[in-house]
Amino acid sequence: MSTEMIVIYGLAFVLTLVSFLKDPLKTKQGLKKGMKSFMKLMPVLLPLFLFIGILLTLITPEFISRFLGEDSGLLGYVFALSIGSITFMPPFVSFPLGKELLESGAAYPQVAGFLVTVMSVGLVYYVAESRFFSRKSAIYRNAVSFIGALIVIAVVMVVFA
Amino acid sequence: MIKFCRKNAFICLLVSGLILMSVIDITLTYQAFDHTFTQIISMLMIVPPIFVLIGLFDVWVPRQTVIKMMGQNSGIKGMALAFFLGAFSAGPTIAAFPLAMVMLKKGARYQNVLFFLMVWSSLKLPIVFFQITQLGIGFASLINVTMFVVFVLGALVSEKVMGKKELAVFYEKARATE
Numbered sequence: 001m002s003t004e005m006i007v008i009y010g011l012a013f014v015l016t017l018v019s020f021l022k023d024p025l026k027t028k029q030g031l032k033k034g035m036k037s038f039m040k041l042m043p044v045l046l047p048l049f050l051f052i053g054i055l056l057t058l059i060t061p062e063f064i065s066r067f068l069g070e071d072s073g074l075l076g077y078v079f080a081l082s083i084g085s086i087t088f089m090p091p092f093v094s095f096p097l098g099k100e101l102l103e104s105g106a107a108y109p110q111v112a113g114f115l116v117t118v119m120s121v122g123l124v125y126y127v128a129e130s131r132f133f134s135r136k137s138a139i140y141r142n143a144v145s146f147i148g149a150l151i152v153i154a155v156v157m158v159v160f161a
Numbered sequence: 162m163i164k165f166c167r168k169n170a171f172i173c174l175l176v177s178g179l180i181l182m183s184v185i186d187i188t189l190t191y192q193a194f195d196h197t198f199t200q201i202i203s204m205l206m207i208v209p210p211i212f213v214l215i216g217l218f219d220v221w222v223p224r225q226t227v228i229k230m231m232g233q234n235s236g237i238k239g240m241a242l243a244f245f246l247g248a249f250s251a252g253p254t255i256a257a258f259p260l261a262m263v264m265l266k267k268g269a270r271y272q273n274v275l276f277f278l279m280v281w282s283s284l285k286l287p288i289v290f291f292q293i294t295q296l297g298i299g300f301a302s303l304i305n306v307t308m309f310v311v312f313v314l315g316a317l318v319s320e321k322v323m324g325k326k327e328l329a330v331f332y333e334k335a336r337a338t339e
Contacts, residue, residue, distance in 0.1 A: 034216025053197025
């Protein structure tokens with residue numbers, strides 16, 4: 001169990017307890033509401049996880065390091081950004097991969113572009129996000145993150161040049 | 162069948178992908194199911210307390226408070242709070258959507274909610290710390306500071322681009338959700 005999990009479970013437990021002592025009825029209402037929004041997420045979530053499962057199978061770390069490496073040039077950037085935007089990867093996979101890529105000779109800006117898009121551009125989440133908010137809002141958030149990745153690449157190029 | 166696929170294009174795409182994978186190499190399909198299962202489990206581990214917190218937030222924090230802290234006139238304080246909430250979070254971005262929805266429903270400003278989502282997606286403290294251990298503090302800080310600036314500007318610009326009319330519809334929709 002990671003620290004963040006202990007903290008979040010602890011927090012939820014303590015707050016529920018405090019809430020219950022203050023007002024049991026309201027607490028029940030709150031828990032019900034939480035449950036409801038969880039249930040609302042479920043139908044979107046299940047196909048999403050199937051998609052993530054397929055992505056994790058096809059786009060493996062080995063696959064990525066084959067394309068991002070020494071002398072991959074402009075194509076390497078295009079690849080880094082598109083794979084980063086499309087795919088999903090838990091942080092405990094993506095950052096060690098980033099480290100490995102650097103060690104095997106990939107350029108810093110490329111790795112930065114990949115890592116930023118993999119975290120913040122979630123085309124995987126697009127369906128869920130546009131259902132919750134609006135299509136436009138989902139596009140804006142992803143566009144801002146993608147532009148951010150481009151800016152990060154530029155900044156890293158300047159600093160690590 | 163065609164009707165179903167028109168309505169659920171995403172699911173049909175996934176199923177065809179799986180069929181294609183099975184034809185090429187059935188072990189790929191097994192792997193995909195295996196990954197799906199692991200991801201669902203890891204999500205089910207972290208997500209329940211988040212929804213407990215969302216529910217409690219919904220019943221205990223009055224609309225007036227949210228409007229004051231993160232609403233139209235909350236200014237820099239609203240952005241700061243959005244950052245704080247996003248940074249001290251855990252869990253996948255997808256768990257942030259329902260929470261963001263409750264914020265909007267209670268009168269938080271779009272710009273702040275969008276900023277919160279952006280921070281949650283990539284500037285969560287637990288992830289930032291992990292990132293530093295993997296990439297070194299120099300490289301990690303460069304990425305994170307740049308993204309922070311981009312997110313602040315991006316959130317402000319997105320609200321402007323959205324336009325008043327569309328924002329009004331958007332807030333209305335958020336308020337109508339139960």
